[in-house]
Every structure is written in C-alpha cells, then in structure tokens.
Amino acid sequence: MSEPRGARPQIEPQGARPQIELRALRKVYPTPGRDVVALDGIDLSVPRGAIHGIVGRSGAGKSTLIRCLTGLERPTSGSVTVDGEVLSDLPESRLRSARRRIGMVFQHVNLFDSRTIAANVAYPLEVAGVPKAQRAVRVAELLDLVGLGERADAYPAQLSGGQKQRVGIARALATEPAVLLCDEPTSALDSATTRQILALIRDLRDRLGITVVLITHEMGVVREICDSVTLLEHGRVVEHGPLGEVVGAYGSRLARELIPVPDLPLGDERSLVEVAYSTDDVATHDVLAAVADLGTQVEIAAGTIETLAGRRVGRLQLDLPADEVTAALGRLHAAGVHAEVATR
Numbered sequence: 001m002s003e004p005r006g007a008r009p010q011i012e013p014q015g016a017r018p019q020i021e022l023r024a025l026r027k028v029y030p031t032p033g034r035d036v037v038a039l040d041g042i043d044l045s046v047p048r049g050a051i052h053g054i055v056g057r058s059g060a061g062k063s064t065l066i067r068c069l070t071g072l073e074r075p076t077s078g079s080v081t082v083d084g085e086v087l088s089d090l091p092e093s094r095l096r097s098a099r100r101r102i103g104m105v106f107q108h109v110n111l112f113d114s115r116t117i118a119a120n121v122a123y124p125l126e127v128a129g130v131p132k133a134q135r136a137v138r139v140a141e142l143l144d145l146v147g148l149g150e151r152a153d154a155y156p157a158q159l160s161g162g163q164k165q166r167v168g169i170a171r172a173l174a175t176e177p178a179v180l181l182c183d184e185p186t187s188a189l190d191s192a193t194t195r196q197i198l199a200l201i202r203d204l205r206d207r208l209g210i211t212v213v214l215i216t217h218e219m220g221v222v223r224e225i226c227d228s229v230t231l232l233e234h235g236r237v238v239e240h241g242p243l244g245e246v247v248g249a250y251g252s253r254l255a256r257e258l259i260p261v262p263d264l265p266l267g268d269e270r271s272l273v274e275v276a277y278s279t280d281d282v283a284t285h286d287v288l289a290a291v292a293d294l295g296t297q298v299e300i301a302a303g304t305i306e307t308l309a310g311r312r313v314g315r316l317q318l319d320l321p322a323d324e325v326t327a328a329l330g331r332l333h334a335a336g337v338h339a340e341v342a343t344r
C-alpha cells in the first residue's frame with residue numbers, strides 16, 4: 001500500500017474542513033397516499049480520520065442516510081459532501097468515479113462463492129480497469145492488511161463469519177477510499193469476533209487515516225471504537241457530539257444507553273431518583289457523602305462508575321420513599337449533584 005503504516009494520524013482539529021459534511025439533508029419517499037419523510041434536515045460534520053457512529057431505532061433513517069452518503073440515493077434537498085466532492089450535485093456519469101472514494105462494508109458480506117478470496121478482493125480493481133500485475137500486488141497487500149495473507153487461495157465457504165467480514169473490508173478498501181461506510185458490520189458476529197473486527201477497523205483508521213462512518217444499533221460498538229456519535233430519531237438528529245461530551249451530558253439519552261443501569265423493581269410508596277455525575281464536576285466521595293446525608297431511608301439500589309472516552313462518569317439509582325423525593329432532589333442539587341426522578 002502506498003499509505004504510511006504505523007503512524008497514528010491525528011483526527012483533524014475542529015474548524016478544519018470536514019471529510020464528510022451533510023447540510024440540511026432531506027429525503028422524502030413519495031408513497032401512495034402519503035410521503036414518507038425519511039430524513040428531515042440533517043446537519044452532520046465528520047472530521048478526517050474520525051470514527052463516527054450513527055445510532056437510532058429501526059426506521060430512524062440510518063440506512064437512508066448511508067445511501068445518501070454513497071450517492072446511491074439522491075437527496076430531496078440539502079447537500080452531501082464527501083472528500084471535497086458535492087455528491088448531491090454530481091451528474092450520474094461522475095458519481096460512479098466519486099463512489100470509488102467511498103468504501104462500503106455491510107452486515108452480510110456478499111462474496112462470489114466460485115472465486116477465491118483473492119479474486120473477490122480483486123473484483124473492484126478489475127471493474128476499475130487496474131492491470132493484472134498491479135492488481136495482484138494490491139490484493140496481496142490488502143489481504144495482509146486484514147490479516148488474511150495466508151488464505152488468499154481459500155474460497156468463501158471455507159471461511160468463518162469474521163474472516164468473511166475481513167474479506168469484505170479488504171474489498172471495500174481496494175480502490176483506496178477516503179471514507180469507509182460500515183452498515184451494521186458486526187451485527188451477524190459473536191462478541192469475540194465483533195471485538196476483533198472493531199479492532200481491525202480502528203487499526204485501519206490509525207494506519208490509513210481513513211474516515212469511518214459506522215451505523216449500529218449496538219451501544220457496545222459505539223463505546224468500543226467511536227470518537228463521536230449521532231442519535232437519529234424520525235429522520236432528525238436528536239443528540240450528537242464527541243463521545244466524551246455525550247457521556248458527561250446530564251439528561252443525555254445517549255449517555256443513559258452508553259452507561260446503562262438495570263431496571264429495578266419498585267416497592268409500594270417508593271420512588272427512584274437517578275444521580276448522574278462526572279468527576280470533572282464533582283468527586284465520587286462528595287456524591288456518596290451527599291447521598292449518605294439523605295438518611296437511612298434512601299438506598300443506593302444500583303449504580304455504575306466507569307471511565308469512557310477519557311471521562312470518569314457515574315450513575316446511581318436511589319430507591320427512596322415517594323414522599324421524600326422533592327426534599328431529596330433539593331438537597332442533592334444544593335450539594336451540586338445532578339439528580340432527577342428516574343424515567344422508566
């Protein structure tokens with residue numbers, strides 16, 4: 001490969017031109033009887049070299065967003081810029097070559113069963129008209145890069161799910177894309193293989209400086225490799241930001257899902273209060289002292305303290321008599337501790 005190896009590229013500082021930029025992106029599907037608004041004014045910037053996660057429930061618009069990013073879907077309005085090219089303005093004839101700058105990895109890797117894995121990885125290079133000798137060199141590099149250098153002559157049927165995904169990633173990188181779009185890349189894999197594939201994606205970003213957009217419904221994936229995250233709902237961005245900021249934001253839904261505490265059974269006349277804090281703002285022992293000060297009727301029923309994206313954050317569920325909630329909230333707030341009645 002022509003790219004330098006080993007050096008970890010810096011994510012571009014904020015303010016530099018983003019590698020991916022969506023502006024007021026809107027996609028409406030006309031269907032009989034009504035229009036379906038799949039994307040409703042999305043603004044999103046991803047700096048070069050970042051791994052950005054997009055999460056949201058089924059139907060939130062994630063696949064539509066990724067199809068707009070690949071140029072497979074034309075936006076109804078708004079713009080999609082990838083690697084300096086405004087895809088949404090390009091005529092079909094130029095879109096095809098622009099798409100070579102965008103690699104795609106899917107949940108299910110569609111490989112040609114009758115081709116060796118080397119021939120599968122070579123396929124996009126054949127389509128791009130790369131001469132045979134050059135192709136062979138490049139395929140060998142790509143298979144090495146994904147840890148399958150020894151399996152070049154194997155057929156897809158002889159590979160595990162994780163190995164097939166590695167082939168899919170090598171194939172996606174064949175045309176040296178600037179951006180790798182991953183649509184649920186680990187959803188079909190077990191947890192150990194998921195970790196290996198995520199480590200590979202991070203390693204590729206570190207070595208190649210490639211920008212990654214990753215669609216997932218698994219918060220574990222976001223925790224493991226994303227630098228920043230966007231939560232979509234009904235085609236809109238409802239939360240977004242660097243992971244460290246999101247987990248430290250009180251009341252953030254993403255923070256709740258990234259650092260979950262268990263659902264608890266509640267006794268009669270009892271309520272749950274949730275305490276969230278970041279040690280940037282308040283020390284754990286001060287939080288615990290404020291909780292202890294509430295008295296013996298208040299029980300810490302569940303809690304977690306962990307470090308995520310360089311931030312130590314804690315969440316506690318307090319089980320207390322329902323008629324003491326207002327006073328307890330007042331005392332916690334007075335002690336500088338964020339607390340609210342838990343929503344269930």
Ligand SMILES: Nc1ncnc2c1ncn2[C@@H]1O[C@H](COP(=O)(O)OP(=O)(O)OP(=O)(O)O)[C@@H](O)[C@H]1O
Nearest residue numbers: 029031036038056057058059060061062063064065
């Ligand atoms: N070709 C289409 N024609 C009409 N409606 C569509 C089309 N594609 C998607 N939609 C609708 O657009 C909305 C967003 O769908 P999209 O597939 O982008 O969501 P998603 O977040 O990817 O969901 P999932 O996680 O289930 O794949 C949904 O209401 C969906 O029914």
